Amino acid sequence: MEFQTLIRTRRTIRKFEQNPVSKEQLHRYIDAARLAPSAANLQPLKYVSVSSPEVCEKLFFLTRWAGYLEDYTPKDGERPTAYIAVCADLNIRKNGYEFDAGAAATHIILSALSDGIGACWMGAIDYEKIPKLLGLDENLKLLYVIALGYPKESPSEVEMEDENVKYFIGEDGTLRVPKRSLDEVIIKSL
Ligand SMILES: Cc1cc2nc3c(=O)[nH]c(=O)nc-3n(C[C@H](O)[C@H](O)[C@H](O)COP(=O)(O)O)c2cc1C
Numbered sequence: 001m002e003f004q005t006l007i008r009t010r011r012t013i014r015k016f017e018q019n020p021v022s023k024e025q026l027h028r029y030i031d032a033a034r035l036a037p038s039a040a041n042l043q044p045l046k047y048v049s050v051s052s053p054e055v056c057e058k059l060f061f062l063t064r065w066a067g068y069l070e071d072y073t074p075k076d077g078e079r080p081t082a083y084i085a086v087c088a089d090l091n092i093r094k095n096g097y098e099f100d101a102g103a104a105a106t107h108i109i110l111s112a113l114s115d116g117i118g119a120c121w122m123g124a125i126d127y128e129k130i131p132k133l134l135g136l137d138e139n140l141k142l143l144y145v146i147a148l149g150y151p152k153e154s155p156s157e158v159e160m161e162d163e164n165v166k167y168f169i170g171e172d173g174t175l176r177v178p179k180r181s182l183d184e185v186i187i188k189s190l
Pocket of ligand 1: 011012066167
């Protein structure tokens with residue numbers, strides 16, 4: 001897909017086909033994250049790739065989905081088939097890694113999307129149990145996970161009305177995601 005189209009049509013995916021995503025694919029997306037911009041070029045981020053169905057299953061129950069909707073948690077048969085957990089290595093940088101982490105997430109998500117793989121960036125996760133599940137050392141602080149898999153839904157963007165930021169299910173049953181207009185977000189052009 002052409003890059004501008006990819007960026008414009010990317011939406012968070014929360015329902016997935018059950019085809020596997022390979023370790024090699026995940027490592028390619030982590031490689032894209034590795035090359036992202038990094039403040040002072042310290043590169044404090046480290047990653048765990050998860051493609052084993054057993055670990056995916058356990059991880060799923062430590063994540064929370066689509067807080068604005070009554071019941072949009074993926075059901076059996078539509079759950080992610082892979083994850084990437086993103087951590088800060090506190091031995092490299094004790095704080096101030098958040099901007100790096102945002103850039104890394106974008107690289108992972110867009111790199112996966114260029115392979116046709118959808119993603120959900122997840123911060124509503126169990127920050128106590130996931131590090132134990134993944135066997136993270138003390139110096140690794142879990143920042144977020146990205147759930148991945150082939151899309152089984154087609155959400156789309158709609159223009160935001162009346163400051164309503166909440167995504168919703170449209171008349172055709174697909175997810176609609178309100179976005180502020182370009183005019184609203186450009187403060188001025190000098
Ligand atoms: C830092 C961050 C944390 C997020 N955490 C979650 C989450 O825990 N669960 C979830 O379902 N979506 C999560 N999302 C996805 C957002 O809900 C989604 O990006 C937003 O509704 C806009 O939709 P879009 O990505 O399709 O443009 C998160 C997004 C970001 C950037």
